[in-house]
Amino acid sequence: MSWQQLHLQCPKDKVDFAEALFYEEGAVSIILEDAGDEPLFEPMPGEEPLWQDVVMTAIFDTNSDDRFDGTDFEGMASTIAAQVGATRFWTTRLDDKDWSREWMKHYQPVKCAGNLWIIPEWLDAPDPDAINLILDPGLAFGTGYHATTRLCLDWLSAQDLTDKVVIDYGCGSGVLGVAALLLGAKSVLAVDIDPQAVLATKQNAALNGVTDRLQVFLPEEFVEYRKQHGEPVDTITANILAKPLISFAPYFSTLLKDGGSIVLAGLITNQTQEVIDAYTPFFTLDAAFNYDKPEDSHWHRLSGTKKVA
Structure with a gap:
């Protein structure tokens, strides 16, 4: 046919x-x-x-x-x-062809920094002893293949997340939040504007056995949750876009403990300084980091800590 x-x-x-x-x-x-x-x-x-x-x-x-x-x-x-x-x-x-499965052949396990791997759910892990994050990559943004996701995963792998509470803002597939839990975080609050992302995050949390430590919200639900549970958190990840990142700078500062850590991605070269300017009143930022691979060098990551009030 x-x-x-x-x-x-x-x-x-x-x-x-x-x-x-x-x-x-x-x-x-x-x-x-x-x-x-x-x-x-x-x-x-x-x-x-x-x-x-x-x-x-x-x-x-x-x-x-x-x-x-x-x-x-x-x-x-x-x-x-x-x-x-x-x-x-x-x-x-x-x-x-069997188009429902044809797209699967384009995915392979992705090795991130440290001992973290992203494994499509239908494939075996190359290293069973590694930290293997099992992912359905077909539901929402965040497969581990895009440079912005890898930049954040590499940053997370270098952090001591033991017993930390993390907000994954703009969670997409939930890959960053689930990774944080597998890397030792105590709990994750995941937020996204897309109901499909909320569903994807829940499903990927279930694939990795971390459902009991991950809560996922639409933004308006998160606002209501914070009214009842307003304690500042230890870490924020936000892999979204420059415009919303800029607008969220004051809000993120209210969510984070003094000295808490933040990582921002989704930035291209000519957007980085504007984001730095928006966050400098609230955060001490490290130098922007990007990959040296030519095809990914235009994507940048910012990270830092909240200033002590």
Whole structure:
């Protein structure tokens, strides 16, 4: 069995129209990709950014739709391309696979600093005696593959977290909070704006047997929890984006003990100084750290301690 794919390149203001035409013709899935090399970062809530020039791929189940032989499909593709003013279009055949498992082959165990490994849940640990964090990487951000996650995991591995209480703000998959617990933390309070991240964190906590020491909240739930349990914590991790990190600087200072530690990531080179400026009134920060790997060198990590009031 195989599927037909229609690819076309069009400006972003034609994407909605093209999607409507694709679905009208029976597309079962549509993929959007950058037609150039334009960076596009994780959006803030309510934002829907898109590249200026987009390659759209629509997938059609031609096996169950007898409207399409080769000629008919090419004709349909040409018509849609003309209607949306596509600069180019082409078609390809997609062989049938077990797509529910196909993505799994791209994941392998990740070795972090110290003795910490991130292990996809369907794979065996290369070193059974290591600190092995079992992860379902398909649910939310935070697989151990992205440089920002690795920067935070490496920092956590170098800390003495014994009996510490940690806040993982912007927890995603929960990988940082679960890692902190496996590295000796007493408990973790995890927070994220995405309900899917809340679910992912709970599931990954269960995979690692730390559910009893990890609580996870949406932000408004966390605010209510803090009204009842307002004790300052020992450590905060926040692997999010520069804008929210800047806005959270005063708030994070209220959550942390004097002398408590903080690690911030999700920053690119030209954002680092602005984040440093926002945190300097409240925290003593170390120098920004980034990997020397060329493909990751634009991502930076900041860490430090809360100033004594």
